[in-house]
Structures are given as structure tokens and as C-alpha cells.
Amino acid sequence: xxxxxxxxxxxxxxxxxxxxxxxxxxxxxxxxxxxxxxxxxxxxxxxxxxxxxxxxxxxxxxxxxxxxxxxxxxxxxxxxxxxxxxxxxxxxxxxxxxxxxxxxxxxxxxxxxxxxxxxxxxxxxxxxxxxxxxxxxxxxxxxxxxxxxxxxxxxxxxxxxxxxxxxxxxxxxxxxxxxxxxxxxxxxxxxxxxxxxxxxxxxxxxxxxxxxxxxxxxxxxxxxxxxxxxxxxxxxxxxxxxxxxxxxxxxxxxxxxxxxxxxxxxxxxxxxxxxxxxxxxxxxxxxxxxxxxxxxxxxxxxxxxxxxxxxxxxxxxxxxxxxxxxxxxxxxxxxxxxxxxxxxxxx
Numbered sequence: 001x002x003x004x005x006x007x008x009x010x011x012x013x014x015x016x017x018x019x020x021x022x023x024x025x026x027x028x029x030x031x032x033x034x035x036x037x038x039x040x041x042x043x044x045x046x047x048x049x050x051x052x053x054x055x056x057x058x059x060x061x062x063x064x065x066x067x068x069x070x071x072x073x074x075x076x077x078x079x080x081x082x083x084x085x086x087x088x089x090x091x092x093x094x095x096x097x098x099x100x101x102x103x104x105x106x107x108x109x110x111x112x113x114x115x116x117x118x119x120x121x122x123x124x125x126x127x128x129x130x131x132x133x134x135x136x137x138x139x140x141x142x143x144x145x146x147x148x149x150x151x152x153x154x155x156x157x158x159x160x161x162x163x164x165x166x167x168x169x170x171x172x173x174x175x176x177x178x179x180x181x182x183x184x185x186x187x188x189x190x191x192x193x194x195x196x197x198x199x200x201x202x203x204x205x206x207x208x209x210x211x212x213x214x215x216x217x218x219x220x221x222x223x224x225x226x227x228x229x230x231x232x233x234x235x236x237x238x239x240x241x242x243x244x245x246x247x248x249x250x251x252x253x254x255x256x257x258x259x260x261x262x263x264x265x266x267x268x269x270x271x272x273x274x275x276x277x278x279x280x281x282x283x284x285x286x287x288x289x290x291x292x293x294x295x296x297x298x299x300x301x302x303x304x305x306x307x308x309x310x311x312x313x314x315x316x317x318x319x320x321x322x323x324x325x326x327x328x329x330x331x332x333x334x335x336x337x338x339x340x341x342x343x344x345x346x347x
Contacts, residue, residue, distance in 0.1 A: 049112040050199055051092035053206035053331035061112060065159070065193075066138040066200040067186055068131075071106040072122040075232050075248055080177050082122070083247070086255040087115030087186070093203065094262075094335045096234075097127045098272055101283040102226030107131055109138070111200060116185035117255075120176065121163070124149050126275060127288045127338070129156045133314040135200045141189050143170070143182050146276075157315075159193050166192035201317055204264075207301075207328035214322065215305035221297065223267065223337055223344045228283065234337070236265050238302045245335075264334040265299040266320065268309050269341040288338045296320050297344060298327045304346055 048054050049062060056062045072082030073096070082105075088094060091108035099105050107128050108118070123144035129152060132138055143163035145153065154160055163170050169188040173181040190196075207213065220237040234252075236243035242261035245252040252260045271294075276285035293310040298320060307327050311318040320327045337344075 048206075048331065049092070050202040051109060051111045052333060053202070053204070053329070054112065063197045063199055064111070064190070065196045065198045066135050067110040067189055068128070068135070068138045068140050068158070069108045069110065069118055069184075069186075069189070070122055070124055070128060070140075070142040071108050071118070072120045072180055073105050073232075073247075074103065074180070075230065080180060082120055082180050084253055084255045084257075085120070086183065087118030089254050089256075089258050089260060089333075090115035090118075090186075092333060094333075095131050095338060096335065097125070097131070097288055097338045098225055098286055098340070099125055099127075100285050101230045102228040102232075103230035104225055104232070109135075109200075110186050114186040116187060117173070117183045118185055118189075119173070119183035120180045121170065121182045121184060122179070124153050124162070125285070125287070126152065127286075127290070129153065129158070130288065130290045130314060131338075132156070132158055134203070134317045136198050138200060139189060139193050139196065141169075141184060144179075159196060161189055161192040168192070203317055204266075204320070204329045204334060205326035206331045211328060213298075213301040213303045213305060213328065213330075215298070215303040217302055218299070218304045218346045220347045221265070221267065221299060221304065221344055222347065223339050225339060225343060236299060238299075240302070243299050243335075260335070262333040262335045263300065263330040264332065266334060266336040267297040267299070267339050267344050268318070268336060269295045269297075269343070270309075270338050272340060290314075290318070290338070294341065297346070298329070300327075300329050 049056055071085050074082040076083055088108055090113045092111050093109040095107040096104050121141055121143045124142040137157050139161050140158040141161050169192045170182055170184045173183045220235055223234045232248040235246045242263045243265045245260040271289045272286040273289055274284040275287045291311050296307045296309040298305040298307050305327050307320050307322050309318050309320050
């Protein structure tokens with residue numbers, strides 16, 4: 001683990017010099033990261049598939065590495081945009097992160113299930129590398145980045161199966177406009193890195209059978225990542241089984257028409273720092289400050305648990321605790337919103 005952490009430190013140092021972004025220009029500013037020290041080191045209990053806690057039904061599948069896919073989330077505009085995405089309802093874990101302005105994108109983690117198709121696949125950001133730091137060298141599917149970020153990806157503790165490396169694993173969908181038409185499948189992407197057997201660690205703790213969540217009941221939680229161009233407020237509403245997601249006041253459905261409704265939502269209140277100026281519209285590229293600690297809201301079982309998140313180092317799994325004890329999630333899929341402090345409201 002010490003070796004992995006050392007590699008991550010070198011990669012992140014390179015990122016701070018190079019900047020982040022997709023097709024935007026080279027970095028002209030540097031990032032200042034937080035130095036908060038965590039005092040909580042509680043790790044999730046590994047039971048079942050590590051990213052869902054569900055019983056293992058295929059030992060070979062359980063032994064494979066996590067597959068991280070960068071997926072667009074641009075709102076449709078004049079017939080162009082990332083929605084509806086394909087494959088996101090099959091992902092074990094989905095992170096939503098800010099990229100520039102108020103625009104967000106997804107980093108979807110696949111391990112216990114497959115998806116065909118999956119996409120649209122888009123460009124990497126520095127936050128992706130920070131999120132993947134604890135995943136035990138996952139496969140990373142992405143397309144496009146500036147020179148600094150592309151170099152950082154190739155030096156990071158991930159298996160690069162991006163478009164430039166494994167173009168044969170990708171295809172262009174005829175019913176979507178570019179650049180929102182680059183698609184793949186988990187099978188094709190895993191086929192680009194055969195022989196990898198290195199499962200991810202557990203990212204969350206889960207409740208035992210019959211155990212009830214703490215916290216208080218809520219009907220919904222609304223998140224506003226920002227009020228700049230591209231802003232698409234998100235709401236998660238409890239439907240008795242999961243947290244049905246809407247985005248910009250419309251049901252968030254995948255390409256098959258199924259609404260996103262994971263049994264767990266984690267809202268990790270996290271500051272962002274500018275790492276590059278600027279994108280094509282003049283907005284700074286930002287990076288989540290994921291090392292340290294802060295507040296978190298855990299939505300599970302129809303209730304909101306007010307917790308703390310902590311992550312001592314880049315290679316450490318983020319702990320979500322109340323009074324030092326891990327928060328137990330419902331076994332199954334989890335969406336994690338890396339949201340700025342003060343951006344959410346419970347109803």
C-alpha cells in the first residue's frame with residue numbers, strides 16, 4: 001500500500017503542474033489542496049461483492065478488477081448532449097463530479113454486473129484519478145484530455161484502456177451526434193485488458209439482516225452543484241425501494257427508459273479548487289479536494305443519516321461514520337455525489 005500511495009502522490013503532483021480538462025487548453029494556474037488530517041480510519045467490512053455487498057454468485061467475476069468508465073452528463077441542447085446515458089443502471093457505484101462551471105460528469109464503476117452498451121464515453125479529469133486511488137489499479141475507460149491529464153492517467157495506478165490505447169473496444173453510435181456518440185461495452189473494455197485479476201476493496205459498510213438505518217425519514221433531497229451555465233439541479237426522492245433521481249426537473253432515465261433509483265445515495269460535501277483556466281467557454285476546470293474530512297449525508301432505507309467522511313491519504317478508502325462508527329448502507333448499488341458544501345437541501 002505504501003508503494004501505491006507513493007505512486008499516487010507522484011501522479012497528483014504531476015497533475016497539479018499540468019492541470020485538468022478535456023479538449024481545453026493547457027493549464028495556466030496551479031491548484032492548492034487541503035491539508036486537513038483525518039482522525040477516523042474505520043474501514044468497511046468486506047462481505048459479498050466488494051462494491052455492492054450482495055452475495056457472490058460468480059467467483060471468477062468477483063476476482064476481476066473494477067472497471068471505471070467516464071460518462072458524459074451534459075443536458076440536451078439543440079439535440080446534443082449526454083442524456084440518456086447507456087449502462088449507468090448496471091454500474092455498482094456511480095460518482096457524480098463537477099468538471100467546469102456547473103457541469104457534472106459521471107465515473108461509473110462496474111464489477112459485479114455488465115452493460116452493453118455503455119456511454120457516451122468522455123474525457124478524463126484529475127478528480128477521476130483521485131477517486132480511483134483506492135480501487136487497486138482498476139481498468140479506466142476514457143476518451144480525450146489535454147496533454148497534462150493524459151500523461152497523468154498513463155502514469156497513474158490504473159490500467160489505461162482509453163480510446164487512444166484500445167480504440168477497437170469503442171464504436172460510434174449512429175443515432176447520437178459527436179462528441180456524445182462514443183460507446184462501448186463492459187465486455188469489449190475488459191477484453192482490452194485480458195488476464196487482470198485484482199478485485200477492488202469494499203468501499204462501504206452494509207447493514208446486517210433486519211438492521212434498521214439510523215437518522216431521520218426524508219421524502220427527498222435536492223442538490224444544486226452551481227448556478228453557472230450547464231447547471232442541472234438533481235433531486236433524489238424515496239419511492240419505497242430506491243432514490244428516484246430527477247435532473248433539471250425531468251426523470252433521469254437511461255437509454256432503455258429505466259429511471260435511475262439506487263437504494264443508496266451518498267452526498268459527500270467536498271470543496272473544489274481551480275486547477276486550470278479555462279475551458280472553451282472561459283470557465284475554470286476544477287478538482288475535488290478528496291483528502292481530508294467533511295460532512296456527508298447518507299440516504300438509505302428512506303432515511304437521511306448525517307455523517308462525516310474522512311480519507312487520510314490518496315490510496316485510502318473514504319470512511320463514512322457517525323461518532324466513529326461506520327454507517328451501514330443497504331446492500332446494492334450506490335450513487336455518490338461529490339457536491340460542494342452547502343449545496344443540498346432535505347425535504
